[in-house]
Amino acid sequence: MGKTSSSWLKGFFAVLKKDLQSEFRTRYTLSALFMFALTTLVIVSFSLGVMEIDPGLHAALLWIIVFFASMAGMARSFVKEEEAGTRLALRLSGRIEFIFFGKLLFNLLMLMILLLVIGPLYLIFMLPPLESYFVFSLVLFLGAVGISGATTILSALVARAASRGTLLPVLSFPILLPILFTSINATRLLFSGSGFGGIHSDLLFTLSYSVIIITISFLLFGFVWEE
């Protein structure tokens, strides 16, 4: 018995695996994400019809859908531990890095699944002009990294608080603003015909900001998780 690299890897993915198993059974997070995103998309598509709209508006709409859907779904990872009462057991046993990155990876995976569906759906329903699907996916992916990165520690905060529903958007908004702005801008440029070259600085911003936020939240996570 001892720490080998394989047991470290196993531990690292243990939380992710458990949350995925739980999600597979209840589908709670995915339903929240999809219900919200699909409803909003349908409303948008229905009311705007075949109108040709400005690329900036397309970008804004897409990311509004993504942002609010995330708010509906991201809190779950820590809130469910709180509600099930398992937080104590997890605190007693879990290495902090396993917990933080496990939950982060879970949230990221959930968001990626959402975007895998909503991205194409938006393109189909709203028909914004787009040349490179690959770059578009990159923008979505980096946005997802940023959103899940910031909301991990915030959902741990919200889980301890009383009025959980409205608190996550309020807390996330200032911290996610840089990600939203750069992702919206990059998307807008893509829909205006720009290629990778035109948006690479936005992508760089999103990536570096996400890395910084994830690092800082990991450093601070101990203060939230432990007393």
Place this chain on the structure above:
Amino acid sequence: MKIILDEVGKAFNGRYIFKKISWEVEGFSCGVITGPNGSGKSTLIRIIAGLSRPSRGSIFWSPSHGEKMPPGKRNLIGYLAPDLKLYGELTAIENLEFFSSVRGIELTSENIRKHLEKMGLGEAKKYRVSEFSSGMEQRLKLAFATVHNPQLLILDEPGTNLDKTGNDLIEEVISEQLKKGTVVLATNDDREVQQYGQNILQLA
């Protein structure tokens, strides 16, 4: 593992539950905390488990055999309390497997199976915890507290929900633990106090 409490006090929102508790539990011995409801037994036990910080005073844990205290004492401590809950949607085995991985400890399924059998859960190991009776759940919690061979075993009202066989199991576990480490027991049960109480801390 030896535990030393030096004038420990804990307050919530400015009101102190207890103040200036000083106590020592020697390695390989059993300390008993007792007191009426609301006297702060569970609060103190959480401090001893490292789950909570004292508002005043300090607490020291020194591992046995003169080792230095490792940065994460999590794996040296086993904890059982009424508010502990395990994952209902997982089976008994899956629960213990999960908790061991997340501790960074390598435990074979064989080890876990044997441990569950020792706890009287051999039959039930493949059932989801949500289907357990309260007695079975208590046994699983005991398994959770001991499967990683902790140096310090902390038990808050371990006899809850247990029948005579269950209580015998507790006795067994405690005497085994005393051979390789320390036990701290919080209880209101006079019988338990009598049985283990060489070193009693009476709260309020």
Place this chain on the structure above:
Amino acid sequence: MLAKVFLGVAMSVVIYAAFFYAPSAMGLGEKSRIIFFHVPLAWVGVLAYLVSMVHAIKFLKTRDLYHDRMGSFNSEMGVVFTILATITGAMFAQAAWGVYWNWDPRQTSIFVLLLIYGAFFALRSALEEEETRARLSSVYLILAFFSVPFLVFIVPRIYSSLHPDPIINVEGSLNMDSKMFQVFIASLFCFTGLYFWIYNLNSRLIKLKARSGGDELE
């Protein structure tokens, strides 16, 4: 005692000077006088935030609730100053450029500061237990800080590509003549002094409260 009197006198002098001593800025007229109040207000709002952050970090290190109380009080002060700064800033923007809001770096960062404060207070009001509330809100304050420098860099780039009209926003484009500059600096000092006076008062108040009733053991 002397300092307070000096501060009071200095403030009055500044207010008078802002309206009568300093000349009005070229091209902007009397409306530019708001600069003497707007910038110091914004500066103090930011200062209060930075001080709150220091208290947050100190709290996490020492777990002394004094730092939590000071931090939250500082934030309360900070919000007030920041709201005033936002309002005066919008008034100035309207006077100078015809729009109340144009997302220039300063306006954006002031706005984000308000959002952060709002979120901070929302979080605190949702947490009952003192120690938990202190710990969690300190973490949030520190984390939220990191969004500000990023926004200051990102927003102007994006905004200028969206709105290429000549609404250039550098406040330093006001060439201040020496009189204006004097009043400006004096005002800055006075507001900072005001801040520290309130800070000091409250620090003593908090310590007194803790000694007399709040904490039982001393």
